Amino acid sequence: MAAEQHLSAKSFIIDASPKQVAAALGVSESSVKRWCDRGHLATSRTPGGHRRVAVADVLRFARDRGHVLRAPSALFVDEEPSRSPSPTAAAARRTLMHALLADDAERVAATILDAWRARGSVHALSDEVITPVFAEIGERWERGTVDVYEERRACELVHRALREIDRALPVPGRGAPRAIGGTLEGDPFSLPTALAELVLRERGYDASSLGTWLPAETIAHAVSARRPRLVWLSVGHVVDARRLAAGHARVEEAARTVGASLVVGGRALEPAVRKQLRYAAFCDAMGHLASFADALHA
Numbered sequence: 001m002a003a004e005q006h007l008s009a010k011s012f013i014i015d016a017s018p019k020q021v022a023a024a025l026g027v028s029e030s031s032v033k034r035w036c037d038r039g040h041l042a043t044s045r046t047p048g049g050h051r052r053v054a055v056a057d058v059l060r061f062a063r064d065r066g067h068v069l070r071a072p073s074a075l076f077v078d079e080e081p082s083r084s085p086s087p088t089a090a091a092a093r094r095t096l097m098h099a100l101l102a103d104d105a106e107r108v109a110a111t112i113l114d115a116w117r118a119r120g121s122v123h124a125l126s127d128e129v130i131t132p133v134f135a136e137i138g139e140r141w142e143r144g145t146v147d148v149y150e151e152r153r154a155c156e157l158v159h160r161a162l163r164e165i166d167r168a169l170p171v172p173g174r175g176a177p178r179a180i181g182g183t184l185e186g187d188p189f190s191l192p193t194a195l196a197e198l199v200l201r202e203r204g205y206d207a208s209s210l211g212t213w214l215p216a217e218t219i220a221h222a223v224s225a226r227r228p229r230l231v232w233l234s235v236g237h238v239v240d241a242r243r244l245a246a247g248h249a250r251v252e253e254a255a256r257t258v259g260a261s262l263v264v265g266g267r268a269l270e271p272a273v274r275k276q277l278r279y280a281a282f283c284d285a286m287g288h289l290a291s292f293a294d295a296l297h298a
């Protein structure tokens with residue numbers, strides 16, 4: 001099941017209605033609608049034609065125009081709770097998005113740690129909270145309401161919070177199965193491989209992410225030297241499908257030589273690309289990695 005389907009990320013609403021904006025700013029709803037229609041506030045429309053304003057744009061508008069946010073919480077009241085399959089995950093997504101765009105490192109860490117405890121696993125934290133929030137950030141980047149520096153900073157803040165989870169997890173026991181992974185050259189996406197490491201650590205693996213943008217040869221060396229039980233590759237961006245297939249084949253060969261299972265995942269692994277690759281498992285969500293890892297280690 002694709003992460004997007006499972007989480008209905010598209011129906012994950014973080015934009016506010018004119019009524020919510022009005023309540024937050026302490027002005028009338030008709031003023032807000034007028035600002036929307038005059039282009040002072042960047043506005044999108046719901047499928048039913050209702051105006052929606054991104055929370056980040058409301059904050060920017062208030063700052064630029066010197067408006068006081070009298071009731072900021074009004075922006076985060078879910079007007080359509082029945083749309084969400086899990087209200088707690090929806091609340092965590094909202095808080096996380098707000099904290100990321102406000103560059104509030106402490107709140108990001110607190111929200112991620114709370115969501116981890118509430119969801120009960122790193123894979124659920126990833127699939128239900130972090131991934132949909134970043135999908136939304138990506139959509140905003142496409143619409144031009146989030147800048148590249150904000151996107152990058154958001155990744156940094158999440159990495160910091162993940163380090164706290166890392167510290168809270170028990171040290172792997174002697175004899176714990178090893179796992180290593182990362183991304184190949186041309187692929188800068190650092191969150192999925194960091195999350196895969198924590199998913200596996202939580203399941204009792206001695207897991208290490210080697211990071212991003214790695215020559216296949218060096219991953220192959222790591223596999224030969226460390227003899228892991230599981231190797232993962234995350235594919236978030238493909239520059240050249242043939243090059244990816246060649247790099248992947250090198251890692252797969254190294255994994256086969258030491259008897260490791262190669263697990264692949266990532267947004268850019270479309271069926272046409274996957275057909276050229278050999279692997280033990282393809283996962284489109286971290287929950288699949290957790291299940292596979294448990295089965296392998298049973």
Ligand code: B12
Nearest residue numbers: 126127134135138189190191192232234265266267283289
């Ligand atoms: C942050 C970000 C960046 C950052 C990355 C920084 C960093 N340190 O990682 C930067 C600014 C570098 C960047 C660059 C680019 N980006 Co960008 N980026 C994003 C963004 C907002 C978030 C990515 C992310 O980390 N998501 C969170 C992770 C956890 O989610 P995920 O990768 O989907 O992982 C889930 C599953 O795929 C799975 N999974 C993933 N890997 C693995 C591995 C295993 C083993 C398993 C089991 C599972 C698994 O598990 C996760 C579920 O929990 C996305 C939007 C989005 N939808 O994700 C756009 C997005 C991916 N970027 C996009 C684009 C276009 C680009 C650029 C091409 C822009 C450009 N013109 O230069 C470049 C490409 C890279 C390059 N040329 O170097 C597009 C891609 C569109 C497309 N269809 O290909 C997106 C979708 C934005 C958009 N909506 O248009 N980006």
